[in-house]
Amino acid sequence: MSIWKGVRFTHRFSELSSAFFTNIAPQPLDNTRWVAWNRELALQFGLPEHAGDEVLNVFSGQEDFAPFFPLAMKYAGHQFGVYNPDLGDGRGLLLAEMQHKDGTWFDIHLKGAGLTPYSRMGDGRAVLRSTVREYLCSEAMAGLGIPTTRALGMMDSDTPVYREKMEYGALLIRLAETHIRFGHFEHFFYTNQLSEQKLLADKVIEWHFPQCLAVEKPYAEMFECIVDKTAVMIAYWQAYGFAHGVMNTDNMSILGQTFDYGPFGFLDDYDPNYICNHSDYQGRYAFEQQPRVALWNLSALAHALSPLIEREDLEAALGKFEVRLSQKFSELMRAKLGLHTKVSDDGRLFETMFELLHQNKTDYTRFFRELSCLDINSPQAVIDLCIDREAASAWLDRYLARCELEVDEQGECVSVESRCAKMRQANPKYILRNYLAQLAIDKAEEGDFSEVNRLAELLKRPYDEQMEWDEYAKLPPEWGKKMEISCSS
Structure with missing residues (x-):
């Protein structure tokens, strides 16, 4: 029995014109x-568990596979606020779309697949360390319930790749409901390809927002x-303390x-003020700036969509x-604090x-x-998490007094046990701290992938x-705090 039996593929994006992409095989x-290999995710698409x-051989591009139709997407984008027309899939290829068991179609994207017409000065490759980080973080975000792309699998190789030092090439199989970015619309707007832009909007509605037709x-x-x-995604980032680091418009998904x-x-x-990207010298993408930047990016998208949408509708x-x-952030923070009713x-x-x-x-x-373990811990x-224990104690007393005002749907006071049990489903014990990812990378670069799989x-x-x-729930060592990560991958 073929391992591909029951797996459904299509390639809707490749049916568009050559203005949207370039056909190119993986190298x-x-x-x-x-x-x-993400076994749980694989089974959701009918792929083998092992x-x-x-x-x-099929996913790495070593063998031709009839259902795959590799292509590199063309797009543009604002990078650190400056428009760059020369963007596109410079090291990744859209191989096909694959159907989830719930009927949803997902792009299969191979990251690190080699040179494309959009590689600019790059080599089209990804290195092991950055591939490990994306694999782990996309799955960590999914575990937290934060909207994200997914990672189906990861491979390494003996191909040398040169960055700040000599490293080895790696591949990531990324799944996403779409790889269409804000920058796709910007590309067609700034090159005055308005018929292509309209077609793209029509396809986005057909594929992802069919309710808009009504x-x-x-x-x-x-x-x-x-x-x-986009607002919902950013609310999750802020509530869970996630900093993206490179919120360029070409890194913004139309599906949030x-x-x-x-x-x-x-x-x-x-x-x-946390800045995780050491190339972000001005702090444009600092943690607290993410809501503002998201709105800026949406405004850039609105400008690009102005031939299709009236100004007052864009502004509205x-x-x-x-x-x-604000609404979603409040909802998430209330869940984290166990305060579902509202008090002035x-x-x-x-x-x-x-x-x-x-x-x-x-x-x-x-x-x-x-806070979510006050039913079992002192x-x-x-209080001991704070240097100023007196201030921490005062705040905690105020918080606990506020918790006593919580009532359930029957009007009964919410017990400490009930409140904390729900809070533990909103406050993770484990997150992908940068130092944990680095320890996994260090082992992986020595050929030991056990820590990558253990963390996943x-x-x-x-x-x-x-x-x-x-x-893995311990506080990070000093060397592991506020690690600044390079864009180089």
Whole structure:
């Protein structure tokens, strides 16, 4: 029985004109081998639980495979606020689309596949360290429930690749409901290919927002959907302490899914000014700036869509961004604090909490996890996370007094046990700290992939008490805090 039996493929994007892409075959690496295969995800598409050489050869481009139709997408984008027309898939190829068991179609994208017409001065390759980081983080985000692309598998090779030092080429199999970015629309707008831009918008609506066809202004409705999904994604980032690092418009998905993991980082000590990308000299993409940048990016997309959508409709949609972001962020933070009802002084309680965390350089993830364990641990565990224990104790007393006002749907007071049990499903015990990813990379570069796979399994269930993995929930060592990561990959 063929291992591909029951797997459904299509390639809708390749049916568009050559203005959208260039057909090009992957350039195989030397002695390619598996680093990781996402078994749970593979089964959702009818793929084998265990991937052998046949799957490896097909996904790595070593063998021609009839259902695949490799192409490099053309797009543009604003990078650090400056428009760059010379962008596109410079090291990745869209191989095909594959159907999930729920009927949804996902792009299969091979990252690190070699030179394309859009590689510019690059070599079209990805290295092992950056591939490990994207594999782990996309799966960690999925485990947290944050909108994201996924990683199906990862391979390394014996092909030398030169960055700051000599490294080895690697490949990532990325799955996404779409690889269409804000920059696709910008490309057709700035090159005055307006018929192609309209076709792209029509296909986006057909493939991803069919509900827009039922309204009077489908393009305006499409843009409003993009605004909404982007706001929700950013709310998740801010609530869970995730910094993307390179929020260029070519890294923004039209479906509001976290895309193109590079110099990302989760907060260790709470610092709203945290910059995870050492190339971001001005702090444009600092943690606290992400909502503002997202709105800026949406405004750039709105400008590109102006031939299709009236100005007042674009402005109306943009005006909903901050409202939706605030609404979703409040919902997520209330879940993290176990405060589902609203009391007039809640805003001040939240403000003083963030002030406490910032002033005391408190670990963001551990703070919320300890708050969610007050049914089994002493309040002192929360207080001891802060340097100013007196201030921490005062805030905690105020918080606990506020918790006593919580009532359930029947009007009964919510018990500590009930509140904390729900909070533990909103406050992870385990996150992908940068130092954990680095330790996995160090081993992988020595040919030991066990830590990559161990972390991937752990991060599938970040909210669960996995006692055998408690060492991964420890506070980071000083060398592992606020690591700045390069864009070089």
